[in-house]
Amino acid sequence: MRILFWSEQFWPQLGGVQMIAYHLLRELSRRGHEVRVISRRDHPGLPRRQTAFGIPVLRLDHHERVAEGDLNSIACAAGQLHGEVQDFRPDLFHIFSIGSNLLFRERVPALKSLPLVMTFHGELRSEFPPGSLLHGAVDAARGVSTCSRAVLSSLTSRFPQHAPKLRSIQNGIPIPGAPPDSPHASSTLLFVGRLAPEKGADLAIAAMPVLAAADPDLRLVLAGDGSERDRLQGQARRIGVGDRVRFLGWQPPARIQELLSSAAMLLMPSRTEGLGIAAIEAAARCRPVIASRAGGIPEVVLDGVTGLLVEPENPRALANAVMGLLDDPALAARMGQAAFDHVRHRFSIQRCADAYEHFYRAAL
Amino acid sequence: MFDDGTCFRISPEATGKIIDGEAVIIDLATGVYYSLNPSGSRLWELLSAGQSREAMAELLSAEFGIGRDRAEKDLDALLIRLIEEGLVAPDDEAPAAPSQVAPGPAVEHDYAPPELLVYHDMADLLALDPPVPGLMPEAWDYPEEPDPPEDTST
Numbered sequence: 071m072r073i074l075f076w077s078e079q080f081w082p083q084l085g086g087v088q089m090i091a092y093h094l095l096r097e098l099s100r101r102g103h104e105v106r107v108i109s110r111r112d113h114p115g116l117p118r119r120q121t122a123f124g125i126p127v128l129r130l131d132h133h134e135r136v137a138e139g140d141l142n143s144i145a146c147a148a149g150q151l152h153g154e155v156q157d158f159r160p161d162l163f164h165i166f167s168i169g170s171n172l173l174f175r176e177r178v179p180a181l182k183s184l185p186l187v188m189t190f191h192g193e194l195r196s197e198f199p200p201g202s203l204l205h206g207a208v209d210a211a212r213g214v215s216t217c218s219r220a221v222l223s224s225l226t227s228r229f230p231q232h233a234p235k236l237r238s239i240q241n242g243i244p245i246p247g248a249p250p251d252s253p254h255a256s257s258t259l260l261f262v263g264r265l266a267p268e269k270g271a272d273l274a275i276a277a278m279p280v281l282a283a284a285d286p287d288l289r290l291v292l293a294g295d296g297s298e299r300d301r302l303q304g305q306a307r308r309i310g311v312g313d314r315v316r317f318l319g320w321q322p323p324a325r326i327q328e329l330l331s332s333a334a335m336l337l338m339p340s341r342t343e344g345l346g347i348a349a350i351e352a353a354a355r356c357r358p359v360i361a362s363r364a365g366g367i368p369e370v371v372l373d374g375v376t377g378l379l380v381e382p383e384n385p386r387a388l389a390n391a392v393m394g395l396l397d398d399p400a401l402a403a404r405m406g407q408a409a410f411d412h413v414r415h416r417f418s419i420q421r422c423a424d425a426y427e428h429f430y431r432a433a434l
Numbered sequence: 435m436f437d438d439g440t441c442f443r444i445s446p447e448a449t450g451k452i453i454d455g456e457a458v459i460i461d462l463a464t465g466v467y468y469s470l471n472p473s474g475s476r477l478w479e480l481l482s483a484g485q486s487r488e489a490m491a492e493l494l495s496a497e498f499g500i501g502r503d504r505a506e507k508d509l510d511a512l513l514i515r516l517i518e519e520g521l522v523a524p525d526d527e528a529p530a531a532p533s534q535v536a537p538g539p540a541v542e543h544d545y546a547p548p549e550l551l552v553y554h555d556m557a558d559l560l561a562l563d564p565p566v567p568g569l570m571p572e573a574w575d576y577p578e579e580p581d582p583p584e585d586t587s588t
Contacts, residue, residue, distance in 0.1 A: 078563045079563060079566075082571040082572060082574055083566070083571050093576070110565070112566075113570050113571065115570035116570070133565065134565075136467075136556065136560065137465075137560050139449060139460040139465070141449055141451035141453070141458060141460065142451065144453065145451055145453045152454070167563055168562060168563070169560065169562050169563045170556065170559050170560055172559055173458075173467060173553070173556065173559075176469070176553075177454060177456065177458055177469060178453075178454060196555070196558035196561070197555075197558075198558060199554065199555070201553075201554075202553060203467075203553045203555055203556070203559060204559065244576065295566070296566060323576045323577065324574070324575070324576070327577050
């Protein structure tokens, strides 16, 4: 099958959606599908055309140009997209992440005529009235997938008339056949993700004074970057834990694996979350996850089995849960093993790619 | 509704371009995007060229093979929508540009009345997945793992 795959942000940019796109497209390629990617050129150093892990990528400057209302550049991008479709002749158009790309889906006839499927990675918080580009795309799509059952439920409430074509395809990653390493004593708590309000890094920092009083060796390591970094660093200093919180910035996936292996557990105090790819990665390395009960997280983190769930916005509850596991290493180890077993069965890339293949076939 | 000789001026905040045969318009003040179907796109071109209402109605009638009364009615309906959206305004003082009436009918499309589509969600779409400022991202690969497990959950 020839799949035109549009992901607004894509490799080598880092993030959960980019990670899933990477794993999914590699697996689909292995299975013999031909894929071409359309993406955004968010950094001037990124080439406009590139072959990434064997997959041709076309990067457009459309996000900025649409924001500026630069219709000449938009017309130019539309022409490039027309040429891409003519050259590739895809069987299917998969909008894997939505954004200003919906304008091109609507306005470029070569794209509009393709069988369309879409994926949603989180709940929609804006109104998006009937007649909007989003409604037009969902109306036209032959299939719409969500990254979790939580997002599916939210989307079904918004588009009840389209319920028959909505389905949840949970994300997947490569998971080894056996646990790669076992939990060990560690005083490191790890946070992985964008430093944005919805990810709740401020809640992990807010839990640190209580934790530091209980365990003087405890450290919080944050791998990720974003608009909140300065504010978070200020928060850590202000509440007296500046020397216990390390900000690493973005780290490549291989380094994230090392960080997970050397951590006691992963903290995911998100305010909203589509599914929580970092929680799957932690579980794949036998690390328990302490997370907020938000979005799709409870599908990955089984409370009391593979980790602990706390209510969002509650640093005290987060601290108590962390202390509970630090005080009971045997329980933490059992949860880590259970987490591995859970994601091995539910969140493997094979299972995810099987579901997408079925989804694609149903749309043709 | 409008006098035959009325001309219209396009808002200085509005910019439009024909992309793949249809007009895409943006109001730069609000960030709202619009599009017009083929007949509406042709009228946008004529508005941009400073044509009077009379000339536009004549062209619509000639080019799309519809009666003059219908052309005037459909043209007025579009003009009202464009004025409601703040994209154009009547300009009684502007001199009409020379008429662009074609020598004979040339129907390029099945006729559908001019339609203005309004996309109020562009700002929300742009906010869904904002660029993350930072250093030029470096190429990465995921660590290779041993052979994946058989899926035993089904």
